[in-house]
Amino acid sequence: MLAQKTIEIIKSTAPVLEVKGTEITSLFYKRMFENHPELLNIFNHVNQKKGRQQTALANTVYAAAQNIDRLEALLPAVKQIAHKHRSLGIKPEQYPIVGEYLLKAIKEVLGDEATEEILEAWGAAYGVIAQVFIDVEEGMYQEAASQEAGWRDFKNFTVVKKEVESSLITSFYLQPEDGKMVPDFLPGQYITIRTAIPGEEYLFNRQYSLSSAPNKEYFRISVKREAEHSPEGKVSNYLHDSVSEGAVIEVSAPAGDFHLDVNDHSPVTLISGGVGITPMFSMLEALAKNTPSRPALFIHASRNEEVHAFKKNVAELMEVLDNGRAFFAYEKPVNAGTLCDHRGYIDTAVLDGLVDRDSIFYVCGPAPFMKAVISSLMSIGIPEDKICYEFFGPAMKFQLQEA
Incomplete structure (x- = not known):
């Protein structure tokens, strides 16, 4: 448990992290990799170069500061990140390294504002937060290893x-x-x-x-x-x-908290863009194999027919489903005679006339596609808690109201 004084210090410094969080995390990664280059065997270099990992970590640290007195509120986000960590083989002994360079980055960016009292508070808070991750991840490692045909790393x-x-x-x-x-x-x-x-x-x-x-x-x-x-x-x-x-x-071993609820029998709508079709096809195939009576709508958007994967496979699965429908949209078909259900983008008008309001929605694809689709769904009255989605890369929130 953290002392009340520590909690007060952490919450009082949260506004500073909101402003300078990405600057701190960018310096953190730079210094950590300079001194521990072996960690580059774990981290995605692309996400580092594009600043995605730095932004994602800054958001996580800021959320932790805001909720330091009720860490249970962070558990959904912790579990999502822990899935990633478990699939990458993150180990408990790596957390002290992260803590050391995170505190050094806070000190370097904030300068004299980062007093000893503040740094001690953040050191204590990091220890508590790190232990939450370590405990959750250990449970996931054990679960992965203990299931039939499972393994740990x-x-x-x-x-x-x-x-x-x-x-x-x-x-x-x-x-x-x-x-x-x-x-x-x-x-x-x-x-x-x-x-x-x-x-x-x-x-x-x-x-x-x-x-x-x-x-x-x-x-x-x-x-x-x-x-x-x-x-x-x-x-x-x-x-x-x-x-x-x-x-x-x-x-x-398989990981991730974005998955079909196999115990739910309500209508399901699977919406994908580009290579985002991959988890959706897994879901559709599972529906056809296990619950073919469950109503299912499969919506997929591709740039054109040449880059569209699994079109024939989806059609075959629709023959198995009792109440299934596929809807394909091409932004710009290559051939004038190409058949599809819609030419152009999947927008609010398309979804408004297509989806079942009682459905559970799963969305996957490039971030701009997901932002547009999720915003459109919400604008036609679909509750946010009925929309499940996953980003490629680090978990990052987007501002739906801007769409």
């Missing part, structure tokens, strides 16, 4: 099949190198792929949604090829160009 998997799904997306079928079956997971969850790329100093970690329903034989990820020389393209191009059938890669 990373495990070698063999690429047993590569399959082209569209002009940009290729699927990789992964089976355990030891010949054992794969563990169960919830439709919508992801795995982390850890790989060494020739010529690169550090390991790369990328999280990919599982794109098939749970089965005992394999995991499947479906990877979009990013622009060749973009930071995002480093791993995706390596997988597309250099990882062939028979290759061995390291894989984490």
